[in-house]
Amino acid sequence: MRRRIGIDVGGTNTDAVLLEEGGWGSSDAGPPRSEDRVVAAVKTPTTADVTTGITRALADLVRQAPPARHATAVMIGTTHFTNAVVQRRDLDRVAAIRIGLPSGASLPPFVDWPEDLARLVRGEVVMLEGGHEFDGRPLVPFDATGMREATRRIRAAGITSVAIASVFSPLNASCEEEAAAILREECPGVAVTLSHRLGRIGLLERENATLLNACLIALARKTTRAFTEALRASGIAAPLYLTQNDGTVMLAEVAETYPVYSFASGPTNSMRGAAFLSKRETVDRHGRSRSVDALVIDVGGTTTDIGSLRHGFPREANNVVEIGGVRTLFRMPDLLSLGLGGGTLAARDPLTIGPTSVGYRLTEQALVFGGDVLTVTDVAVAAGLVDLGDRARVAALPASLVEHALARIRKMIEEGVDRMKTDASDAPLIAVGGGSFLVPPRLAGVSEVINVPHQAVANAVGAAIAQVSGEVDQIFQDLGRDEAIARARRLAEDKAVEAGADRATLNVVEVEDLPLAYLPGNSLRTRVRVVGEIAR
Amino acid sequence: MRPVAADEIESLAIGAWILGTGGGGSPYLALLNMRQLYRKGTVCQLMDASELDDDDLVAVVSNMGAPLVGQERLTDPKTMALAVTMMEEYLGRKFRAVMSLEIGGGNSIQPFMAAAMLDLPVVDADCMGRAFPEAQMTSFAIHDLRMYPLTLADVRDNAVVVARAASWKWMERISRKACVEVGSIASTCKAPRTGKEVKDCAILGSTTKAIGIGRAVQAARRAHRDPIDAVLAQERGVKLFTGKVHDIARRTTEGFLRGTATIEGLDTFRGHRFSLAFQNEWAVGWLDGEPRVMTPDLICVLDTVAGEAIGTETLRYGQRVTVIALPAPPVLLTPKGLEHVGPRAFGYDLDFRSVFG
Numbered sequence: 057m058r059r060r061i062g063i064d065v066g067g068t069n070t071d072a073v074l075l076e077e078g079g080w081g082s083s084d085a086g087p088p089r090s091e092d093r094v095v096a097a098v099k100t101p102t103t104a105d106v107t108t109g110i111t112r113a114l115a116d117l118v119r120q121a122p123p124a125r126h127a128t129a130v131m132i133g134t135t136h137f138t139n140a141v142v143q144r145r146d147l148d149r150v151a152a153i154r155i156g157l158p159s160g161a162s163l164p165p166f167v168d169w170p171e172d173l174a175r176l177v178r179g180e181v182v183m184l185e186g187g188h189e190f191d192g193r194p195l196v197p198f199d200a201t202g203m204r205e206a207t208r209r210i211r212a213a214g215i216t217s218v219a220i221a222s223v224f225s226p227l228n229a230s231c232e233e234e235a236a237a238i239l240r241e242e243c244p245g246v247a248v249t250l251s252h253r254l255g256r257i258g259l260l261e262r263e264n265a266t267l268l269n270a271c272l273i274a275l276a277r278k279t280t281r282a283f284t285e286a287l288r289a290s291g292i293a294a295p296l297y298l299t300q301n302d303g304t305v306m307l308a309e310v311a312e313t314y315p316v317y318s319f320a321s322g323p324t325n326s327m328r329g330a331a332f333l334s335k336r337e338t339v340d341r342h343g344r345s346r347s348v349d350a351l352v353i354d355v356g357g358t359t360t361d362i363g364s365l366r367h368g369f370p371r372e373a374n375n376v377v378e379i380g381g382v383r384t385l386f387r388m389p390d391l392l393s394l395g396l397g398g399g400t401l402a403a404r405d406p407l408t409i410g411p412t413s414v415g416y417r418l419t420e421q422a423l424v425f426g427g428d429v430l431t432v433t434d435v436a437v438a439a440g441l442v443d444l445g446d447r448a449r450v451a452a453l454p455a456s457l458v459e460h461a462l463a464r465i466r467k468m469i470e471e472g473v474d475r476m477k478t479d480a481s482d483a484p485l486i487a488v489g490g491g492s493f494l495v496p497p498r499l500a501g502v503s504e505v506i507n508v509p510h511q512a513v514a515n516a517v518g519a520a521i522a523q524v525s526g527e528v529d530q531i532f533q534d535l536g537r538d539e540a541i542a543r544a545r546r547l548a549e550d551k552a553v554e555a556g557a558d559r560a561t562l563n564v565v566e567v568e569d570l571p572l573a574y575l576p577g578n579s580l581r582t583r584v585r586v587v588g589e590i591a592r
Numbered sequence: 593m594r595p596v597a598a599d600e601i602e603s604l605a606i607g608a609w610i611l612g613t614g615g616g617g618s619p620y621l622a623l624l625n626m627r628q629l630y631r632k633g634t635v636c637q638l639m640d641a642s643e644l645d646d647d648d649l650v651a652v653v654s655n656m657g658a659p660l661v662g663q664e665r666l667t668d669p670k671t672m673a674l675a676v677t678m679m680e681e682y683l684g685r686k687f688r689a690v691m692s693l694e695i696g697g698g699n700s701i702q703p704f705m706a707a708a709m710l711d712l713p714v715v716d717a718d719c720m721g722r723a724f725p726e727a728q729m730t731s732f733a734i735h736d737l738r739m740y741p742l743t744l745a746d747v748r749d750n751a752v753v754v755a756r757a758a759s760w761k762w763m764e765r766i767s768r769k770a771c772v773e774v775g776s777i778a779s780t781c782k783a784p785r786t787g788k789e790v791k792d793c794a795i796l797g798s799t800t801k802a803i804g805i806g807r808a809v810q811a812a813r814r815a816h817r818d819p820i821d822a823v824l825a826q827e828r829g830v831k832l833f834t835g836k837v838h839d840i841a842r843r844t845t846e847g848f849l850r851g852t853a854t855i856e857g858l859d860t861f862r863g864h865r866f867s868l869a870f871q872n873e874w875a876v877g878w879l880d881g882e883p884r885v886m887t888p889d890l891i892c893v894l895d896t897v898a899g900e901a902i903g904t905e906t907l908r909y910g911q912r913v914t915v916i917a918l919p920a921p922p923v924l925l926t927p928k929g930l931e932h933v934g935p936r937a938f939g940y941d942l943d944f945r946s947v948f949g
Contacts, residue, residue: 257664
């Protein structure tokens with residue numbers, strides 16, 4: 057029987073769930089289906105060293121459901137690497153190699169970084185001739201001699217992690233590959249991050265993602281190995297996977313070389329888990345089941361995240377995403393955050409909702425818990441939406457206040473939901489998170505509000521159901537739209553297989569094409585993403 | 593002549609992006625270049641056109657190419673300066689100053705990059721007063737000034753001089769071809785202008801204007817006031833519509849990004865609908881099916897809360913936007929000006945009627 061353990065390591069709690077295959081079939085293959093069941097779920101506090109929390113969560117899980125020991129796979133989602141960047145800790149000094157001279161000489165690597173972060177991460181900076189044009193022609197020949205000289209400087213400086221970015225490498229990666237080969241020859245053992253593996257068109261943003269990845273590699277290696285040890289110590293022999301921003305997984309030994317891919321895996325897992333728990337699926341013409349398109353609202357203690365699911369995966373942001381003050385442009389879920397959560401303050405005269413929140417002190421400071429602060433949770437209790445604390449303590453709240461506050465909350469949610477929609481038609485909305493009682497059962501622009509079981513551990517569930525993906529974002533010229541998409545699809549499928557997917561199970565989950573201004577020959581920028589099961 | 597402070601370049605980038613009227617390319621990378629130069633001690637000088645002698649020579653500069661290519665092959669002050677020095681060599685004469693082709697978008701900052709390298713002042717002027725998609729849509733073309741010669745510089749020491757062209761259309765075709773050949777990005781120095789031509793035919797004061805708009809936005813943000821109101825007050829503009837983007841359709845034809853956007857009304861505009869057509873920049877706007885605003889009046893679409901300009905390439909469903917109109921430079925409103933940049937120049941069979949009466 058297929059059993060998967062999903063773990064979410066959040067800032068406050070570490071959650072773990074055991075997911076078991078349901079129905080009659082007992083094969084180990086195939087994507088998770090709605091008849092798969094959550095058989096156990098635990099919540100423990102996150103610890104400073106992360107692994108202690110995981111070990112505890114696993115022990116609790118095994119106690120609740122002993123078969124957890126025989127899990128076939130363990131998926132961990134963590135915000136550990138994002139936090140390291142934001143808090144400027146455990147980061148390595150790296151060498152930046154930019155290939156593209158004579159172009160871009162005036163804007164070297166690290167150019168728009170916050171100074172405190174650049175000072176920690178900036179080791180050697182090398183700019184070399186090479187790179188490509190948008191149509192694949194070489195810009196100038198690659199300066200292999202310069203690369204060899206650079207490797208000597210890198211070795212002399214004792215740098216152990218190198219980031220390589222070449223102009224238009226998403227279209228032609230040969231310069232980055234050649235530079236990496238020289239580096240491995242001259243400096244064996246050095247960790248190498250190549251930009252074309254990480255990002256899209258947009259040199260500075262892609263290079264930034266590459267540099268962030270390079271400065272996190274040692275921490276990622278250390279962390280994933282500690283995760284593996286925690287697993288072994290719990291008596292679980294299953295392979296370990298790490299979840300990524302796009303809702304898919306990589307084997308831990310592959311994932312530890314791409315820590316930036318996990319930057320936003322928390323909200324992604326929550327949305328994916330919500331889709332799964334809603335048990336809404338459609339069956340495509342090949343008889344494969346697919347999650348339905350829906351919006352997800354995750355109401356926490358302080359904020360609410362709203363995202364959009366397409367075929368069960370979060371829609372990705374197309375714009376620049378800042379991490380720790382650094383501009384990047386890569387696979388991140390498109391999320392709208394509102395200052396609304398269970399701990400959000402409701403002020404009277406005039407009535408305002410938030411953005412201040414009592415956060416995790418809700419259980420001390422809210423009226424229903426004996427405190428003296430009016431929160432939206434108190435309003436919800438007074439209205440009978442949820443039964444928490446001592447209801448008598450909010451009995452005296454004027455009915456008009458409760459009514460107006462709820463109307464205001466409804467308006468915030470309706471506006472946020474509407475912003476995340478891609479068209480004007482009504483869409484289903486799945487509500488998860490500790491504060492999901494704030495989501496009214498009927499909303500403008502929403503076909504139905506879906507409440508799900510296990511909503512408090514939706515992100516651990518999202519980790520447990522993850523699959524493997526491949527993505528291509530490229531400019532195609534003089535091809536019809538269908539032909540360009542077909543070619544992009546083949547390339548994306550090759551990438552997914554390389555990342556560990558079973559080719560026979562691959563599905564296209566996202567297709568996007570954007571015509572470009574001022575380029576000849578009907579240029580089309582095409583992005584295709586495919587997802588499939590882990591190959592066995 | 594006066595020195596331009598580093599924070600004025602920041603304001604210029606914000607103001608120029610609004611004056612880009614949906615196009616013109618993001619000024620971000622050009623701004624990064626200026627920050628680098630100012631950090632090394634550069635201080636650019638801004639001069640009033642009145643300070644030019646009639647026979648002084650002024651270089652009109654701009655980047656040419658596809659915005660997407662510009663995100664990989666990053667803009668560089670040296671190449672920008674090279675286009676200018678090439679022109680000097682070709683003419684056998686030195687320039688007195690540089691100026692911008694278009695104040696809308698990234699090309700507002702290109703002359704500062706050239707000026708920093710060449711130690712020349714920047715003239716407080718441009719020849720569009722905004723951004724436009726085509727070469728003949730300039731005040732110089734409206735005044736029938738010569739469109740050649742043109743120099744085009746590539747980062748690899750490839751250089752092209754277009755010595756003559758039979759028309760603006762030919763100039764566009766020949767230079768565009770050369771630009772595509774070197775990778776769809778190049779720095780260009782357009783036909784040189786005399787001091788007299790600049791004083792008589794350029795759109796004067798546009799750099800100061802863009803800096804002023806940027807400053808107004810920054811001040812409003814700092815004071816938590818509405819940045820859009822600040823822009824309207826600064827430029828005596830008109831708020832046309834506030835709403836939510838309901839639909840956006842884009843296609844490329846003849847190398848241009850064309851399409852339409854529909855906005856559904858919110859607040860006082862609830863129940864109404866605004867449609868916008870664009871060719872790289874916003875061209876015409878209809879309120880409930882009736883033409884409400886049209887080029888050359890400046891049509892700007894701004895984020896309703898942040899006041900940031902939104903481009904035709906990045907507008908998307910659900911965004912809360914406010915459409916405003918700013919007055920166009922008078923030269924664009926003359927019968928001759930309207931031939932070049934009025935609604936019919938963009939294929940709309942409409943008689944121009946300004947929002948500003």
